[in-house]
Amino acid sequence: MLQGALAGLAAGGLYAVLAVCLTLMSRLVRVVNFAQAATGMFGSYVSVWLAVHIGLPSWLAVAVGVLLGGALSVALGFVVSTWLAEASTGTRSAVTVAALLLLISLSFILFGNKPQPFQPLLAGPAFTAGGVVISQVTVATVGLAVVVAVASWLLLTRTTVGVSLRALSERPTTAELLGIPAKALSAAVWGVTGLLGTVIIEIVAPSQSNDATSLSMLVVPAAAAALLGGFRRLDLAVVGGLLLGVVQGALAQSEQLSIARYFVPFLAIAGLLLWSQRKEVWDAAR
Amino acid sequence: MRKSLAALAALVLLAAGCAGPADPNGPIVVGSVDSISGPATFPESSQAAKAVFDAANAAGGVHGRRIEYHAVDDKGDPTAAAAAAREIVGGDHAVALVGSSSLIECEINAKYYQQEDILSISGIGVDPFCFTSPNIAPANVGPFHDLTLTLLYGSEVLHLNDICALLEIAGNTLPYYRAAIAEWSTITGRKLKYLDATVPYNGSDYTPYVVRARAAGCKAITVNPVEPDSIGQLKAAQAQGWNDVTWLLLTSVYSEQYAKAIANAGAGVYVPAEFYPFTDAASPRTKKWRDLMTRNHIPLTSFSQGGYLAATYFLQVLAGIKGEITRESVTKALREMRPISDPMAGTPYVFGPGRTHHDNTAGWPIKLLTGTNRWQVAADDWLRIPRRT
Numbered sequence: 001m002l003q004g005a006l007a008g009l010a011a012g013g014l015y016a017v018l019a020v021c022l023t024l025m026s027r028l029v030r031v032v033n034f035a036q037a038a039t040g041m042f043g044s045y046v047s048v049w050l051a052v053h054i055g056l057p058s059w060l061a062v063a064v065g066v067l068l069g070g071a072l073s074v075a076l077g078f079v080v081s082t083w084l085a086e087a088s089t090g091t092r093s094a095v096t097v098a099a100l101l102l103l104i105s106l107s108f109i110l111f112g113n114k115p116q117p118f119q120p121l122l123a124g125p126a127f128t129a130g131g132v133v134i135s136q137v138t139v140a141t142v143g144l145a146v147v148v149a150v151a152s153w154l155l156l157t158r159t160t161v162g163v164s165l166r167a168l169s170e171r172p173t174t175a176e177l178l179g180i181p182a183k184a185l186s187a188a189v190w191g192v193t194g195l196l197g198t199v200i201i202e203i204v205a206p207s208q209s210n211d212a213t214s215l216s217m218l219v220v221p222a223a224a225a226a227l228l229g230g231f232r233r234l235d236l237a238v239v240g241g242l243l244l245g246v247v248q249g250a251l252a253q254s255e256q257l258s259i260a261r262y263f264v265p266f267l268a269i270a271g272l273l274l275w276s277q278r279k280e281v282w283d284a285a286r
Numbered sequence: 287m288r289k290s291l292a293a294l295a296a297l298v299l300l301a302a303g304c305a306g307p308a309d310p311n312g313p314i315v316v317g318s319v320d321s322i323s324g325p326a327t328f329p330e331s332s333q334a335a336k337a338v339f340d341a342a343n344a345a346g347g348v349h350g351r352r353i354e355y356h357a358v359d360d361k362g363d364p365t366a367a368a369a370a371a372r373e374i375v376g377g378d379h380a381v382a383l384v385g386s387s388s389l390i391e392c393e394i395n396a397k398y399y400q401q402e403d404i405l406s407i408s409g410i411g412v413d414p415f416c417f418t419s420p421n422i423a424p425a426n427v428g429p430f431h432d433l434t435l436t437l438l439y440g441s442e443v444l445h446l447n448d449i450c451a452l453l454e455i456a457g458n459t460l461p462y463y464r465a466a467i468a469e470w471s472t473i474t475g476r477k478l479k480y481l482d483a484t485v486p487y488n489g490s491d492y493t494p495y496v497v498r499a500r501a502a503g504c505k506a507i508t509v510n511p512v513e514p515d516s517i518g519q520l521k522a523a524q525a526q527g528w529n530d531v532t533w534l535l536l537t538s539v540y541s542e543q544y545a546k547a548i549a550n551a552g553a554g555v556y557v558p559a560e561f562y563p564f565t566d567a568a569s570p571r572t573k574k575w576r577d578l579m580t581r582n583h584i585p586l587t588s589f590s591q592g593g594y595l596a597a598t599y600f601l602q603v604l605a606g607i608k609g610e611i612t613r614e615s616v617t618k619a620l621r622e623m624r625p626i627s628d629p630m631a632g633t634p635y636v637f638g639p640g641r642t643h644h645d646n647t648a649g650w651p652i653k654l655l656t657g658t659n660r661w662q663v664a665a666d667d668w669l670r671i672p673r674r675t
Contacts, residue, residue: 003501004494010525011491117547125527132497135525204491207525209518213325214488221490245491252484252494259484 006132008249009242010204011221013141016241017200018222019229020149021193026231028169028189031080031092034219035099039076039194040201041215042103043069047202048116058119066198072103073194074187081186085172100216107212118206137207141200145241148196149234165189224265227272244268313354314611316600317374318386318409319395324362326512328387330585331409331593332357334575335385337582338597348604351611356380360388371395375402381616384600385409385593392416393457404613405620405637407600409593414462423643425595425635426588427560429459429510429536430466434671435558435649436534437470440506443651443669444556446532449476450504452495452519453483454511463510473672479504487515492522499531506532513544524550529656532556537588540652540661551656558649558669561591562630565652565661571629591630599626599635632668647671 018036025033047065050056056064076099084092122136156162167175168182176182201215208214225244229236244264251261316339320332332355339353347353356378360367367390374380375398383399383406392408392415399406399421408416411424427435440446453463460483471477480502485495496519499507509516516539523531533555540557542565548555562571564586575594576586584590603626604611607619625634632648648668652661 003497007493007497008491010493014490117543120521120549123521123524123550125525131501133526133528135493137525207518207521208491209488209514211488211514214490214514217488218490249494249497253498261484262486 002250003132004250004253005246006129006134006249008245008247008252010135010138010141010207010245011248012242012245013138013143013145014200014204014218014241015221015225015244016145016238017141017148018197018218019225019237019241020145020152020234021197022219022222022226023229023231023234023237024152024189025193026089026226028165029077029081029186030089030169031096032089032223032231033073033076033193034093034096035073035076035103035216036096036193036197036222037201037218038100038103038216039069039072040197040199041205041212042072042107043067043194043198044118044201044205044210044215045107045111045116045212048118049111051119052117058121062121062202065202066195069198069201070191070195073197074191077187077190081183100219104212104216111212116205116210118210120206121203123206135207137204140203142242144196144200144203145238149238153234161185221265224268224272227269230276240268311351313352314348314604315354315356315378315380317356317358317378317380317383319360319367319370319374319383319388319391320357320386321362321388321391322357322359324360324389326362326389328410328589330587330590331387331596332385333582333584334579334590334593335409335597337578337584338594338601340582341578342601348601349607349611355384357385360391360394362389364390364394367391367394368398371398375399375404379613380404381611381613382406382600382620383408385596387412387589387592389413389456392419392422396422403617405617407596407620407637409596410589413457414459417644418642420641420643423635423637424592424646425599425631426592427537427558427633427646427649428644429538430462431644431647431671432536432558432560432649433463433466433508433510434469434473435647435669436508436536436556437467438473438671439556439558439651439669440508440532440534441470441474441476443665444506444532446506447476448479448503448505449534450479450499450502450507451481451483452485452499452507452509453481454485454487454509454515455483456487469671485509485515487512489515489518492519493525495519496522496526496528500526500528504531506534508534510536511539513539513541517544517547520548520551520555523552528552537649540588542661545654545658545660548654549657549659551654554656555654556664557652557654557661559588559652560646560649561588561595562632562650563652563661563663564588564591566663575630595628595631595635598628602626603637632670 025031043065047061051061125133126136126139164180225240226237228240248261251257318332322329336355339355343352358370360370386408387410393413396415396419406422408424410426411428416424530553532553535557537560620637621639625636627634633646648670651665653664
């Protein structure tokens with residue numbers, strides 16, 4: 001079980017990074033970005049294409065892919081913040097579902113539906129713990145999750161940019177009237193999360209199933225993780241992501257429980273929703 | 287007057303909509319149901335069959351009649367697969383189906399083909415119904431015999447003990463895979479170290495499964511994966527630093543792209559190819575197929591081998607039919623045909639009168655070694671499942 005739990009850490013770190021991105025987006029630009037992983041997938045696919053067909057050195061191909069992932073995210077943010085500035089979170093999030101489907105279809109059209117020959121950025125074991133090899137990818141994903149969460153927290157609580165961002169998410173119109181550059185700031189949030197999402201997918205894609213659909217659907221377990229912090233708290237999003245990976249890894253170790261690991265994200269989502277609504281009275285919760 | 291009008295209208299309707307098969311000198315209609323779009327696509331099989339029929343038409347057709355080939359997309363969707371079969375069989379009055387390759391088509395349409403008394407030579411049979419129905423006889427070995435073969439190769443040729451199985455199960459395939467493993471046990475007297483049939487399709491991270499297999503002491507792992515999953519599994523083993531594990535896989539991963547994506551193959555990936563390995567470009571066995579595919583710009587894959595063989599077998603049977611070529615005469619000819627050999631297949635093909643058609647029992651071993659990024663032929667003859675006496 002312990003071995004399995006450690007083996008699930010790589011996936012846990014990945015979920016955690018994406019969950020932090022989702023939480024940031026939800027807090028700062030009032031969107032649950034369903035295309036979070038899809039933009040990363042598309043950026044990564046372009047990197048592979050540049051490396052394989054154009055012959056760019058792999059660091060340059062990855063850099064271009066990451067920038068493209070960020071740019072796609074900014075473009076999506078532009079659409080949402082221009083035409084749906086005052087719309088509800090639900091409506092704004094619905095646009096990202098369209099973007100998710102568009103990116104999956106587009107990658108099928110451009111790159112086919114076969115797996116891509118990803119060149120690993122990090123490969124092989126980093127060290128051994130409890131009889132389990134902790135891979136370099138695990139170290140990178142878990143490290144990145146913690147670093148991103150801490151950096152975001154510092155930015156939001158200790159800097160003027162953070163205060164402006166928080167103002168913007170609470171009262172977008174008021175903030176804009178006070179002279180806070182709303183458009184630029186929200187584009188920056190979209191861009192940064194897009195970059196982060198692409199970086200993490202570039203790191204993990206070579207070491208797992210990397211067809212367009214499975215990469216894009218990583219947003220489901222990430223959303224389950226973000227839900228632990230109610231899409232507000234970064235620390236809980238990291239904990240949720242790591243926990244989800246660890247539980248899935250542990251469940252895979254036993255024949256009887258292995259089948260349950262598919263449902264873990266969904267069980268987590270359902271359970272957390274029920275828990276968060278536990279004090280609601282009937283009328284308000286409906 | 288009114289009565290005669292009604293009678294006339296009925297006659298017209300009968301002539302227009304419910305006409306029987308076309309005239310005996312018109313084209314011979316042949317159909318196929320394929321997953322051309324959808325979650326998993328196999329377009330090459332029907333493309334290859336079409337290339338064979340086009341070449342036959344260019345050479346004067348069969349008994350002076352052209353072959354008209356209708357390949358319909360089932361989108362991997364059950365409703366579309368059922369509709370496609372009805373369009374071909376009921377609408378176009380096809381005499382047979384040739385070169386079909388689909389994830390679900392056999393299961394959905396097997397009963398319908400029986401009801402309409404039409405036979406199907408699938409290019410690539412995937413689901414169990416392709417091999418357990420009286421009216422479908424695929425040209426390929428199929429994943430179940432392929433699993434028996436890959437286990438035989440691992441235990442009898444590579445002399446590996448401690449083989450573990452990680453199976454990705456879709457639909458009702460588990461009992462058939464279990465039967466394939468049981469067949470290997472019967473032949474060799476060996477048992478798997480363990481079998482895990484809960485491995486997910488399109489899983490994101492296979493590390494936990496790899497860790498479990500390593501902890502259990504598996505020296506070799508047999509999987510029935512789709513390409514992306516297999517790549518994920520190999521990379522997970524690589525990340526764990528587990529480099530002395532042998533992978534006993536199936537023809538589903540036999541592609542150039544897969545070989546390019548695998549830099550570290552552990553102690554080697556071994557596959558019993560269902561047809562003579564197409565990557566052996568110099569071989570005379572595949573020359574005719576290769577030339578035809580290259581001329582028609584069809585990818586060189588196992589799928590196009592299957593479609594090519596299905597159409598080649600079918601043409602030979604058609605050429606031997608005396609008298610009219612109709613669905614009845616084609617069905618009869620296929621049921622009574624003599625076995626046809628082809629250098630690309632290890633077992634002579636025969637449709638025959640059987641209730642099931644799972645007779646193709648030979649694969650050609652190939653391997654993919656670490657650092658080579660290409661498939662190599664690993665034997666100089668077919669590996670066969672021994673006949674039980």
